[in-house]
Amino acid sequence: MSHATDIGADRLLGMSRPELDRLFRVSPPGEIPQGKGLGTVLLGLSPKTNAVAAVLARRLTWQGKVFEPDGRELRNLVTPFGIRAVRARVYRDSSWSDDGACIVLDYTHTSFVAHWIRDEIRSVGQGVYLGNVYWGRRKVLDFILTFGDEPT
Template sequence: MAYDVRTLLEMRQDELDDLFRNSPAGDIPDGEATGTAIISPGTVFTESIAKMINLFAWQGKVFDARRGVLKNRVSIFGLEAILAKVYKGESWLDQKECVVLDYSATSLVAHWIRDEIRCIAPGVYLGKVYWDKHRLIDFCLAFR
């Protein structure tokens, strides 16, 4: 099956979790990715919430694989801010390898946040967001 943003927005939480569990970590990405927040998966609200967040709050991430860092594109202006370290590590979901986006040592505003991503299709990553060790939401990154 080909996975894209539209497909992910239509999936239920258990389907997103299964897809994440059954996908490889993939390479640490490099370059700019368009981000889509996946909140209330499998409901009629998912797509509308994603559009609002994308317009006003979070547009994606810009990775520098060589340096092992990323910056988020945030605000209506798409400013690059909120730095994270990027490395491969063990997922908190299933203890298998994933790409970790770690804000603990790089961000005052997001130091309690950890993202995990896995490659679900060429240039497409599915992510999980944790606040301390509590799961918050899912997201998708689509690279050009």
């Protein structure tokens, strides 16, 4: 699949939060991913701060997400050991950011610890998804999911 944007994960680490928001708004939802996506937290601050935060988050708390082959559920890879936990339903719906199509990762009915969390992802490049994290209806964080050979 070719993208008008086709941005790699390394470039996303250098973007500000407004730049990430604009990119999310113009990106298509893409196909629902399958398999393991390497996760990278994006703070939308300086490139150096983003890189340090991404490494710390990956080593200590969150390594990514594993999508089931049927595309209807996922589990997060958490703790330094990459334990598969914190399940979410996966489906297409309208984004809370702009009402456009996105892929929703919904924890409402699947997780006691994250029932107030909703993630939305859109494809920004080959095997690269940009995500928004909502706590209730408030956007609190951005992240990247990278599938395949794309380095982070």
